[in-house]
Amino acid sequence: MSAKSDQRLMNAGAMISTLDISANPLDFIAEDHMREREICALIDQLTEAHTPDDYARVSVLAFLSHILPQHLADEEIDLFPMMRARSEPEDEIEKVVEKLQADHRHSAIDTPKIMSLLKDADHVHDADERQMLAAYALRARHHLIFENAIVLPLARVRLTVSDLAEMKRNMLTRRGLDRLLENPSC
Ligand SMILES: [Fe+2]
Ligand SMILES: [Fe+2]
Incomplete structure (x- = not known):
């Protein structure tokens, strides 16, 4: 990889923020959503570019390979089961979670295809690939x-302090940062 590509990879890596141990874990999920929105804008740029855009390509790959799997695990393993356990019948959470899990299954099928489309730095996408x-x-x-409109606002109302503490612990462990729980200064 060239020095220029290395620098672009570092810039792309700057989009990967660390989990703030003092923060509400739902805020971290919301931040991941903002990052994902930025990634969607970069994917749009790639569909419009007439020459390969290495910054956009590497940024999207970094997000899809490193951040998205952890984000999906945060939701599937922690957030959705806690929402099921805490929601009231009028929340109709089953329908909500089933729809979101169906989206995640689509993502599990589509994401490797998108990553494969982006692996070659010199590739110019044809019309089908842009689509x-x-x-x-x-x-x-x-x-x-x-x-953002339904799940996170409901989670902020329904989840308990101990749910949020457990979610944060699991999110830190998932990222290999659980040592921070014993020694926050390290
Ligand atoms: Fe999400
Ligand atoms: Fe999701």
Whole structure:
């Protein structure tokens, strides 16, 4: 990889923030959603670019390979089960979670295809590939709107202090940062 590509990879890595141990874990999920929105904008750029855009390509790859799997695990393993346990019948949480899990299953199928489309730095996308990229970004945006508008506000009302503490512990462990719980200064 060239020095220029290395620098671009470092810039892309700057989009990966660390989990703030003092913060509400739902705020961290919301921040991941903002990052995902930025990634969708970069995917749109890639669909419109007539020459390969290495910064956008590497940033999208970094997000899809490193951040998205952890984010999906945060939701599937922690957030959704806690929402199921804490919601009231009028929340109709089962329908909400089933829809979101169906979106995640689509993502599990589509994300490797998108990563494969982006692995070659010199590749210029044809019309079908541009369509695939645009459809992926559109689906991700719809998912984000649903989670931001319905799930996170409901979670802020329904989840308990101990739910949030458990979620934060699990999120730190998932990222190999659980030592911070014993020694926050390290
Ligand atoms: Fe999400
Ligand atoms: Fe999600």
